Amino acid sequence: MRDIKPWEVNKIFNEALETIAVSQVKKFYPSYIAKMTELPLGVVINKLEELEEQEALKIKHEFLCEECCRSILTVNKNDFFDPEVTCLYCGTENNFDPLDAIPIIELDDGYRESFSKKKPLKRELMLV
Ligand SMILES: [Zn+2]
Numbered sequence: 001m002r003d004i005k006p007w008e009v010n011k012i013f014n015e016a017l018e019t020i021a022v023s024q025v026k027k028f029y030p031s032y033i034a035k036m037t038e039l040p041l042g043v044v045i046n047k048l049e050e051l052e053e054q055e056a057l058k059i060k061h062e063f064l065c066e067e068c069c070r071s072i073l074t075v076n077k078n079d080f081f082d083p084e085v086t087c088l089y090c091g092t093e094n095n096f097d098p099l100d101a102i103p104i105i106e107l108d109d110g111y112r113e114s115f116s117k118k119k120p121l122k123r124e125l126m127l128v
Contacts, residue, residue, distance in 0.1 A: 004039075009039060009043060009047070010047075012037045013033070013037060013039065013043075013044070013047045016036045016037045017033070017051075017107075018115050019036070020032075020033075020107070021107055021111070021112045021114075021115040021116070022115050022116055026106070027060075027104050027105065027106050028104070028105050029102065029103070029104055029105070030044050030045050030048060030103055030105065033048075045103070048103075048105060055108060055111075056107070056108050056111040057105055057106060057107045057108055057111060058076070058105070058106045058108070059077060059103050059104070059105055060074050060075065060076055060077065060103070060104050060105075060106060061074065061075050061076075061077055061098070061101035061102070061103065061104070062074045062101065062102045062103075062104040063075075063085070063094070063096045063100065063101060063102070064102065065087040065089065065090060065092055065094055066092060066094050067087065067090050067092035067094075068087060068089050068090040068092070070087065070089050070090075072085055072087050072088060072089070072094070073085050073096065074104065083095055083096040083097070083098070084096075
């Protein structure tokens with residue numbers, strides 16, 4: 001891949017987030033943005049962590065059933081949780097290792113709304 005300048009990374013990343021914010025997608029994986037934008041996953045995760053510090057989104061931890069791979073537990077990053085979880089779908093008793101957590105992103109409601117509110121304003125400006 002060619003060298004991408006930091007401002008380009010920001011632009012590409014923000015456009016992808018805006019697309020998600022105005023869509024029906026409620027939760028998504030960092031790999032989803034990486035695929036959308038073709039940015040390296042590490043870059044995407046750094047950007048998401050920056051936005052988490054700004055309270056624009058939350059990075060939660062998700063665990064998948066070892067047997068059927070369905071998502072059966074989502075916790076806040078630093079929350080204590082009981083690692084023994086019986087799968088609702090297949091009945092397998094899982095014993096989760098926190099290191100196996102998959103990061104999953106939830107946008108803050110206010111942050112999400114800030115994108116949808118932008119649209120009508122643009123149209124009004126165009127009428128002037
Ligand atoms: Zn299962």
